[in-house]
Amino acid sequence: MYSTETGLRRLKVRESLFFFGLSILLNAAANALTVATNLGSAIWTASAVNLSSLSHISLGTILAIYGVVVIILNTILLKEIVWRRIIGNLLFVLPFSYLVQFFTGIFRQMGVPALSVGWRIGLDLGGVVLIAIAISIYQRVNLILHPNDDLSYILRFDYFHGRAAIAQYVSYTMPIIVIISCWLGTGQLLAFNIGTIASLIIQGPIIGWADQVIFRHLKHRRQVGQS
Secondary structure (H helix, E strand, C coil), rough: EEEEECCCCCHHHHHHHHHHHHHHHHHHHHHHHHHHHCCCCCHHHHHHHHHHHCHHHHHHHHHHHHHHHHHHHHHHHHHHCCCHHHHHHHHHHHHHHHHHHHHHHHHHHCCCHHHHHHHHHHHHHHHHHHHHHHHHHHHHCCCCCHHHHHHHHHHHHHHHHCCCHHHHHHHCCHHHHHHHHHHHHCCCCCCCCCHHHHHHHHHHHHHHHHHHHHHCCCCHHHHHHHC
């Protein structure tokens, strides 16, 4: 929904496509940036990097598998099979997973891993913030969602009365379990550092902040319905 001086209206097709395209590219590039800095990625990406290293399966494929598992979890939480939602999740996660892998390669070729620690910390934290902003945008557009973000969306509005931070924290349970399991299996942690800790602490609140500040005329459909 889009807020105007005369009230609320549905997004036009070109508006939905613009905001969605912008957010998915921003999210993929920001995730890739956090991977390239090697100072900690968002928790889902960090767990995928560790699982990729343990299993020797490509990062893109691991992210795609994650998507399918989370789609099943979302269906359980919704207590119904919504085929439009499931297909939308799949249409999002498959190209997105390999976009992250693509952008990671670009940032590595640009020399991001070789930058000084100070620069990499700044880029890593910036990537975490941009991921949260991207999530806020496409959750409000609600055209199709990444399964991970659909999980936090379902938790936020169906279980936690619209509270973005709590929903985000609860949605981290699965990737945290994966990271701990990989660490116990290999004795090392990859892509888990200052950026991951920052993601755990601030990503939920930043999503809530971005809802009010970034493209503030965009409104959640459920948020509108509840008001």
